[in-house]
Amino acid sequence: MRVRWIMLTILAFLMVFALFLFYQQNRGALAAPIIVMGKSLTVAAAWTLSLAFTAIAAGSAWGISAWRFSRRNRIQSREQEAKQDRASVLMQVERSLANECYPQALADLTTLGHSVKVDELRIRALQGQGDHDQATEEARSAYARHKSPVFGYLLATADAKNGRLDQALERYNEILMADPGAVRARQGKFEVLKRQHKWAECLELLPFFETHKPEFYRVQFPGIRYEHLRQRLDNEGPNRQIHSAIDDLTQSYPEFVPGYTLAADSYIKRSEIKKAFDVYERAYQKTGHAVFLSMIAEYYIDNDRPEDAIQVLRQLMVKEKHAQVSYFLGRLYQRLEMTEDAHKVLEPLLRRNPENTHLALRLSDTLSRLDRPKEAFQIIRQCMAHLANVDHEYECHACGHGDKVWTPRCRACERWNTLDLAFTAQRNKIQAQSPIYY
Numbered sequence: 001m002r003v004r005w006i007m008l009t010i011l012a013f014l015m016v017f018a019l020f021l022f023y024q025q026n027r028g029a030l031a032a033p034i035i036v037m038g039k040s041l042t043v044a045a046a047w048t049l050s051l052a053f054t055a056i057a058a059g060s061a062w063g064i065s066a067w068r069f070s071r072r073n074r075i076q077s078r079e080q081e082a083k084q085d086r087a088s089v090l091m092q093v094e095r096s097l098a099n100e101c102y103p104q105a106l107a108d109l110t111t112l113g114h115s116v117k118v119d120e121l122r123i124r125a126l127q128g129q130g131d132h133d134q135a136t137e138e139a140r141s142a143y144a145r146h147k148s149p150v151f152g153y154l155l156a157t158a159d160a161k162n163g164r165l166d167q168a169l170e171r172y173n174e175i176l177m178a179d180p181g182a183v184r185a186r187q188g189k190f191e192v193l194k195r196q197h198k199w200a201e202c203l204e205l206l207p208f209f210e211t212h213k214p215e216f217y218r219v220q221f222p223g224i225r226y227e228h229l230r231q232r233l234d235n236e237g238p239n240r241q242i243h244s245a246i247d248d249l250t251q252s253y254p255e256f257v258p259g260y261t262l263a264a265d266s267y268i269k270r271s272e273i274k275k276a277f278d279v280y281e282r283a284y285q286k287t288g289h290a291v292f293l294s295m296i297a298e299y300y301i302d303n304d305r306p307e308d309a310i311q312v313l314r315q316l317m318v319k320e321k322h323a324q325v326s327y328f329l330g331r332l333y334q335r336l337e338m339t340e341d342a343h344k345v346l347e348p349l350l351r352r353n354p355e356n357t358h359l360a361l362r363l364s365d366t367l368s369r370l371d372r373p374k375e376a377f378q379i380i381r382q383c384m385a386h387l388a389n390v391d392h393e394y395e396c397h398a399c400g401h402g403d404k405v406w407t408p409r410c411r412a413c414e415r416w417n418t419l420d421l422a423f424t425a426q427r428n429k430i431q432a433q434s435p436i437y438y
């Protein structure tokens, strides 16, 4: 723009100069014709000169602006290309991370310098390939560089994974101080407190999730409440307050089995055995869970009253007719070496559940104790035949799915390249276990 204005000024000056010459010519118009002619020539030359100047000025003004315009375009398109290159490298890196090609991702990232995104991807790649210490170092320096909560989270998760729980907690508190509504930080803090068994503090955090993450709240609440009450029962001993809290828990979550065991333990601690057994029986009726039968049997055996255990289970067997009641009764008979009775209970049970190998082994053991080895062997053979049906040669080391043939992709979890020979898969599983707890 400025160039154009300069050119216009020059043009105006030249026109003024031409007018001045014209004036000069008119003043001497009456002089000799030769002079007139000479003067006319001078004027013509001046006009030509001024026109030429004007043309040059206009031309260069246009040329300069066109050159500037194209240069700006070139720079812009170069920047555009660089931006596109960067975006495509970042996409490449994301793909590498998704495919777990961590060294490739790290190599691509070295060309991109530092930014929140680049640093974040680099830390993810380092974590992916197991360099947790280096990942933490990178996160620390990135946090110092960018002050982004992204790295605060990365540091906190790295600290939590490496068992530095207090540091992780400190980091989450920092994030929450800046942003009290940060759901992720609250959840991270909650998980750390859970690992520290700080149940009371977990319980304080929980109401926040009731509105922000109702599903999370629903699955966490009974467990946390149970642990907290269990901790209090162990520390303070049974008291009215704990007891009514336990009652509240079992009433609010009637399907939550640990709640009843807590209620029964609270009675046992107060030596109110009858009430504890009422809890077991009520709990069994409500949930149908086998653990209550086992608890009844265990309690009587521990207190040298096996006949009471038998009596309770027999009564229940009449009342409930559940297969698991007969199973526990058979198990109890076996344990008390009442082998005939054990056989009487276990035999029809196996006939109804022929594929249960555990039951088959128990019955076969009973039969050999009764000196009936042929029948015992027969049962083992049948049991082997059933085992052949569930037998598999290959096993997925990612999800544990078993398959009779090798497939390139696991039919259960749909991951590729995860099927190993079944008895080597076990070993691979152990090898794959990282020393860091996730």
Ligand SMILES: [Zn+2]
Pocket: 396, 397, 398, 399, 400, 401, 410, 411, 412, 413, 414, 415, 418
């Ligand atoms: Zn699988």
